[in-house]
Amino acid sequence: MPDLRSLPSVERLLQTQPASEMIAAYGRPLTLQAIRSVLDEVRARVSNGGEPTVRLSAHGEALPDREGLLESARLMLEEWTRPTLIPVVNASGVILHTNLGRAPLSAAALRAMQAVGHGYSNLEFDLGTGKRGSRLIHAEALLKWLTGAEAALVVNNNAAAVLLALSALASRRRVIIARSQLVEIGGGFRVPDVMKQSGAKLVEVGTTNRVHLSDYEEALSEPTALVLRAHRSNFKIIGFTEEPELKEITIVSHRAGVPVIDDLGSGSLLATERFGLGHEPTVQESLAAGVDLVCFSGDKLLGGPQAGIILGRADLVAKIKRHPLARAVRADKLCLAALTATLLHYLKDEAEREIPIWRMIAATPEQNKARAEGWAKELGQGEIVAGESTVGGGSLPGENLPTFLLSLAVKSPDKFLEKLRQQQPPIIARTENDRVLLDPRAVLPEQEGALLVGLKNVLGRKT
Numbered sequence: 001m002p003d004l005r006s007l008p009s010v011e012r013l014l015q016t017q018p019a020s021e022m023i024a025a026y027g028r029p030l031t032l033q034a035i036r037s038v039l040d041e042v043r044a045r046v047s048n049g050g051e052p053t054v055r056l057s058a059h060g061e062a063l064p065d066r067e068g069l070l071e072s073a074r075l076m077l078e079e080w081t082r083p084t085l086i087p088v089v090n091a092s093g094v095i096l097h098t099n100l101g102r103a104p105l106s107a108a109a110l111r112a113m114q115a116v117g118h119g120y121s122n123l124e125f126d127l128g129t130g131k132r133g134s135r136l137i138h139a140e141a142l143l144k145w146l147t148g149a150e151a152a153l154v155v156n157n158n159a160a161a162v163l164l165a166l167s168a169l170a171s172r173r174r175v176i177i178a179r180s181q182l183v184e185i186g187g188g189f190r191v192p193d194v195m196k197q198s199g200a201k202l203v204e205v206g207t208t209n210r211v212h213l214s215d216y217e218e219a220l221s222e223p224t225a226l227v228l229r230a231h232r233s234n235f236k237i238i239g240f241t242e243e244p245e246l247k248e249i250t251i252v253s254h255r256a257g258v259p260v261i262d263d264l265g266s267g268s269l270l271a272t273e274r275f276g277l278g279h280e281p282t283v284q285e286s287l288a289a290g291v292d293l294v295c296f297s298g299d300k301l302l303g304g305p306q307a308g309i310i311l312g313r314a315d316l317v318a319k320i321k322r323h324p325l326a327r328a329v330r331a332d333k334l335c336l337a338a339l340t341a342t343l344l345h346y347l348k349d350e351a352e353r354e355i356p357i358w359r360m361i362a363a364t365p366e367q368n369k370a371r372a373e374g375w376a377k378e379l380g381q382g383e384i385v386a387g388e389s390t391v392g393g394g395s396l397p398g399e400n401l402p403t404f405l406l407s408l409a410v411k412s413p414d415k416f417l418e419k420l421r422q423q424q425p426p427i428i429a430r431t432e433n434d435r436v437l438l439d440p441r442a443v444l445p446e447q448e449g450a451l452l453v454g455l456k457n458v459l460g461r462k463t
């Protein structure tokens, strides 16, 4: 067994040049911890009769030399401090991919976050009076302007918006919802569970596939706090189905003196038909149908940061703002900065040009074809095939956008996908019929270089 007493001490190692560099880069406590860990590992291994995993000395000695120990410590520090939340290249063709962070932000939204995050801001400070102000005014004015709503409130996300609205307006009281809308959105958001959590009493009407206006009317004959409509964000019911128009629901509800709240999920401000897509309900439409409150996400078809937006009747919004949960789910300054900048794009009629997800949705198949062809040319391989992209993010279920894909024939597609995920930045693609498919639609133009480097790496390694 090698003599462990010949290992250098922690103090000795700390006095070396490589250690000074590590201290400068990672701080003294962490460097100390790494060096200790390396020495402990060598001791443990050697006492157990194993080989040290750290680099052995060049002279064939049984123990690692000083350089080997320091290099191991450096690798350890690199590993410990490597960020786990990192950018990826989204070549999956799903624009609002919830697992990939949904909407990328516009340049203006990023600048706004930078400006507000870098220092102090008037988040809750009224510059006119010099007194305390409200963080809510920043987005509220724009939301009101864009939608014509009387009032608006921004919270952490849409799940929080729905929970808050129900808690504030319907705790221990009846809330009517069509059975066909008791949906699960994914990531643990289930409408019946959220209703239960809020303390509301769930009153289901209709059947799985059909609900009639008379079902609502019958349920409304008993004292009721709210009628909830939830958008079936991620699936369609087809066949023998029926659902009254939103406008009809609001008329019978209002006749009974009961407000209607519409959980739109995605809540587009633009008409999706313009892009050859099916119809996604817009916020403006819901309000025009007489809905009292609308809830939707900031990072779905709005194309902004994670947020939940509640807008509609001023008295109801005021009541929601006063509920204790409103404080617990409030939006932070970075979110409000990015959201305000995103909303401004709509006000200035430049959403399609400035908001990344709308640019991606608006990209024509020919534009995507040209990009995929460019990739194939650069790689010297791959075929261009017609395919489909999806919007995702709980919007437009079953709706696809025609696109062109780079299709690669590789020996083991799953292995290839795995290697693409190991690139820096990781590349997310998909497979179909034993081919690897890469969709240009959601690949940011500035990521193309990195995408090609990653692809070349993996192709060069032979799969």
Ligand SMILES: *Cc1c(COP(=O)(O)O)cnc(C)c1O
Binding pocket: 157, 158, 159, 160, 162, 185, 189, 230, 231, 232, 233, 263, 264, 265, 266, 296, 297, 298, 307, 308, 393, 394
């Ligand atoms: C996505 C969605 C939610 C949840 O919104 P988050 O912003 O992800 O919290 C709630 N309701 C519907 C109908 C949705 O589509």
